[in-house]
Amino acid sequence: MSTRWYPLYQRGNPQLRVFLPNFWMKVVKPKEEVPPNVVHFHVSNEMTEYDVRNYLKKIYNLPVVAAKVEMKNGNIVKNIKGFVTKENDYKVAYVTMEKNFKFTFPDVPLKPGMELLKQSQKDNEKTKKALTEKYQYRPGLPGWFQQ
Amino acid sequence: MSIARFPFRGTKWVPPMSSVCSKRLSSAVVSVSEPQYPPIEAQGPLAEKLRRKEQWHKWLKSHDTVEEKLYELNMPKYYGWEAVSLNGKTVPYNFLPWVQFATRTHIEVNDDIKPIYSDASLDSKASELASKLKSQVEETILFEYHYLRRRHELSVTSTKTLSKLETEDIYTKSFVDHLNRVLVSGLVSEAKHLNAITVVPDPRVEAFWFLGGINPSKKKLDERKSRTKMTNLNVRKSFLDPSLVDGPVNEPIQFCGESILQLQSRYPLPSAEDIMEEDPRAKDIPHVPYEPKSLYLDKKFRHATTIPGFWPGEPHEFGLMSFLSSNFLESRPFDLEERLEGAHSVAILSSFSWLLGQACYQGFSTFHDVTYPLLTQTAVTNGRDWSFYLYQLNTTLLHTKNSTESPRCNLCWASKPASLFESVNEGRVIGLNEDVLKQIIKMYLLEPRERTGVEMKPYLSDKPYIANIDFEERRIWLEGHYKYLTSNRPRVQEKPELYAWEYIYKVKFHDMPYAKKTQWFTTQQPPPDARRLDDHPKIHKPNALRTEAEKKLDKTLSRFERTFYPGTNKNPIVGTGK
Numbered sequence: 001m002s003t004r005w006y007p008l009y010q011r012g013n014p015q016l017r018v019f020l021p022n023f024w025m026k027v028v029k030p031k032e033e034v035p036p037n038v039v040h041f042h043v044s045n046e047m048t049e050y051d052v053r054n055y056l057k058k059i060y061n062l063p064v065v066a067a068k069v070e071m072k073n074g075n076i077v078k079n080i081k082g083f084v085t086k087e088n089d090y091k092v093a094y095v096t097m098e099k100n101f102k103f104t105f106p107d108v109p110l111k112p113g114m115e116l117l118k119q120s121q122k123d124n125e126k127t128k129k130a131l132t133e134k135y136q137y138r139p140g141l142p143g144w145f146q147q
Numbered sequence: 148m149s150i151a152r153f154p155f156r157g158t159k160w161v162p163p164m165s166s167v168c169s170k171r172l173s174s175a176v177v178s179v180s181e182p183q184y185p186p187i188e189a190q191g192p193l194a195e196k197l198r199r200k201e202q203w204h205k206w207l208k209s210h211d212t213v214e215e216k217l218y219e220l221n222m223p224k225y226y227g228w229e230a231v232s233l234n235g236k237t238v239p240y241n242f243l244p245w246v247q248f249a250t251r252t253h254i255e256v257n258d259d260i261k262p263i264y265s266d267a268s269l270d271s272k273a274s275e276l277a278s279k280l281k282s283q284v285e286e287t288i289l290f291e292y293h294y295l296r297r298r299h300e301l302s303v304t305s306t307k308t309l310s311k312l313e314t315e316d317i318y319t320k321s322f323v324d325h326l327n328r329v330l331v332s333g334l335v336s337e338a339k340h341l342n343a344i345t346v347v348p349d350p351r352v353e354a355f356w357f358l359g360g361i362n363p364s365k366k367k368l369d370e371r372k373s374r375t376k377m378t379n380l381n382v383r384k385s386f387l388d389p390s391l392v393d394g395p396v397n398e399p400i401q402f403c404g405e406s407i408l409q410l411q412s413r414y415p416l417p418s419a420e421d422i423m424e425e426d427p428r429a430k431d432i433p434h435v436p437y438e439p440k441s442l443y444l445d446k447k448f449r450h451a452t453t454i455p456g457f458w459p460g461e462p463h464e465f466g467l468m469s470f471l472s473s474n475f476l477e478s479r480p481f482d483l484e485e486r487l488e489g490a491h492s493v494a495i496l497s498s499f500s501w502l503l504g505q506a507c508y509q510g511f512s513t514f515h516d517v518t519y520p521l522l523t524q525t526a527v528t529n530g531r532d533w534s535f536y537l538y539q540l541n542t543t544l545l546h547t548k549n550s551t552e553s554p555r556c557n558l559c560w561a562s563k564p565a566s567l568f569e570s571v572n573e574g575r576v577i578g579l580n581e582d583v584l585k586q587i588i589k590m591y592l593l594e595p596r597e598r599t600g601v602e603m604k605p606y607l608s609d610k611p612y613i614a615n616i617d618f619e620e621r622r623i624w625l626e627g628h629y630k631y632l633t634s635n636r637p638r639v640q641e642k643p644e645l646y647a648w649e650y651i652y653k654v655k656f657h658d659m660p661y662a663k664k665t666q667w668f669t670t671q672q673p674p675p676d677a678r679r680l681d682d683h684p685k686i687h688k689p690n691a692l693r694t695e696a697e698k699k700l701d702k703t704l705s706r707f708e709r710t711f712y713p714g715t716n717k718n719p720i721v722g723t724g725k
């Protein structure tokens with residue numbers, strides 16, 4: 001990726017020659033079932049529909065028919081200190097290819113050790129739930145001690 | 148005010164009025180040789196859900212008039228259905244399979260349309276008339292494309308310039324209008340039925356139906372999952388069984404057409420073939436289960452309207468033919484085959500919607516299937532190139548399983564496009580194609596006939612329109628409300644909204660426990676989408692306007708205006724004395 005900003009073209013300037021643009025595209029798994037000729041991407045925020053179309057056509061020779069981009073709000077989370085913060089916004093591109101094109105998202109294996117981590121997270125939740133159920137009804141105890 | 152009309156809508160147990168037991172032993176001795184059992188009903192959450200829906204369908208069927216049936220479709224939604232919004236000019240890429248699925252249509256594309264038109268006498272009559280009217284049609288083409296300057300229509304003002312598409316549409320519309328006039332006046336001596344037709348320019352063709360077999364969206368899945376955990380008594384009604392979470396949904400679909408011209412007659416066109424109860428062609432119809440938004444189709448909140456270009460009660464209530472513009476298809480950046488499929492999909496959607504509207508005016512609906520086929524002819528044209536369609540409506544049932552498993556299917560016969568003329572050069576028409584003219588004339592010559600031995604309106608009463616209702620107050624109320632609903636004006640008081648800050652601080656994180664809990668999402672009240680159309684406060688009736696009979700009633704009844712939602716309050720209040 002280039003360290004420069006994408007230079008804005010002004011009339012009269014020499015032709016833009018960018019060797020390492022800031023553009024990137026990442027194939028993502030669609031949240032809903034989509035037709036086999038539709039592919040979803042996360043793209044860099046600067047990209048327009050024309051950029052998406054040209055990127056796929058010119059670099060990868062893909063039979064793009066239509067492209068649509070949409071800006072999505074970043075997830076809103078509460079940090080450990082209790083502040084509400086927002087994660088970065090991101091751009092999603094919905095790209096339709098020709099009818100006979102077929103794409104299925106591959107089964108990406110989890111990174112080594114992730115399965116163990118997920119299992120331990122599940123176990124933690126289970127224990128937490130069991131504890132809350134156990135100590136839910138404690139008459140006489142001030143509310144300060146309640147979770 | 149929520150009317151508990153169905154047993155599933157919150158009926159309460161009412162204690163008996165008197166303490167005397169109402170059960171009595173029969174004195175007659177009953178002897179039955181074979182025990183009579185009630186029918187065995189399917190058990191399970193899905194069967195129960197379907198039964199509840201069926202109860203509504205039966206209630207809709209029981210209404211006397213056409214307008215009430217169409218109004219009833221809107222009763223579950225105060226703010227309207229979030230329907231897939233289709234118009235005659237939205238044609239995304241690869242649209243035909245979805246259109247076939249959404250209308251359950253089998254399409255046959257040939258050079259010529261085979262059924263009905265291949266009749267020998269019709270063919271010879273049409274070719275004779277085509278050669279007779281050829282010079283008149285040539286004059287029409289010259290007048291519209293060469294002599295007429297259209298300085299008024301095409302004048303460019305400082306505020307607005309016409310696009311190429313708009314200019315072409317003006318030419319097409321004007322030419323089709325003129326050609327229709329020429330042909331009707333030229334053919335009326337040969338085809339007497341053209342004496343009694345209605346020609347409607349720019350008709351308002353709208354149709355609403357439910358399409359089943361669609362995958363639930365992410366939003367819908369989340370909502371369903373949350374409903375499985377509901378234990379609060381206030382919202383207990385919307386509890387959903389976990390087995391139904393992944394099931395397909397019914398998607399409401401609203402079509403608003405943009406045809407140029409349509410011709411109506413008193414009787415329907417003769418059917419091309421009888422309805423086949425087990426049609427093998429139905430199995431070839433593609434199933435496109437994807438969420439409409441992933442196919443670039445928009446959804447809009449609006450009331451369901453079904454209008455085939457005229458109001459109920461019009462004597463000329465069957466379609467003869469309609470003309471659609473194809474100019475917008477040429478601006479699509481796709482290849483020729485895709486453009487052709489676009490024309491097919493526009494014709495299928497428009498024909499189905501128009502016929503569905505006509506069927507609804509005969510008392511059928513999206514829940515009650517037609518008992519006889521209805522036909523229409525459609526021409527898609529830009530003035531020069533013409534493609535013809537013959538559409539037969541065999542089924543209107545598309546909800547739940549019907550969209551994929553119904554044994555019936557609708558039929559569409561399509562012809563490949565051909566040019567009526569090549570060009571207009573130096574005041575002469577070059578290359579007038581007589582075959583295309585013959586096909587247009589055949590459409591006019593096809594005679595609509597009365598269907599003998601068929602009950603045309605089996606689900607309607609003797610008084611099938613609101614205008615026939617004797618009870619004056621009810622008639623006026625229903626007429627006004629039906630017309631107002633179909634106008635789709637926005638509500639005076641807007642739909643309650645969940646703002647982003649409310650979602651973050653009140654719903655997601657519960658960071659404002661001290662804030663006043665008035666909105667529906669803080670008080671666990673049902674959401675605004677669950678509000679029914681009759682769920683509104685009563686309107687006060689001034690004392691001076693109350694009738695003598697009403698005054699004798701209890702004040703809780705007499706001081707409010709009566710409402711006459713479909714199927715309710717059918718009789719006036721008769722003075723009984725207090």
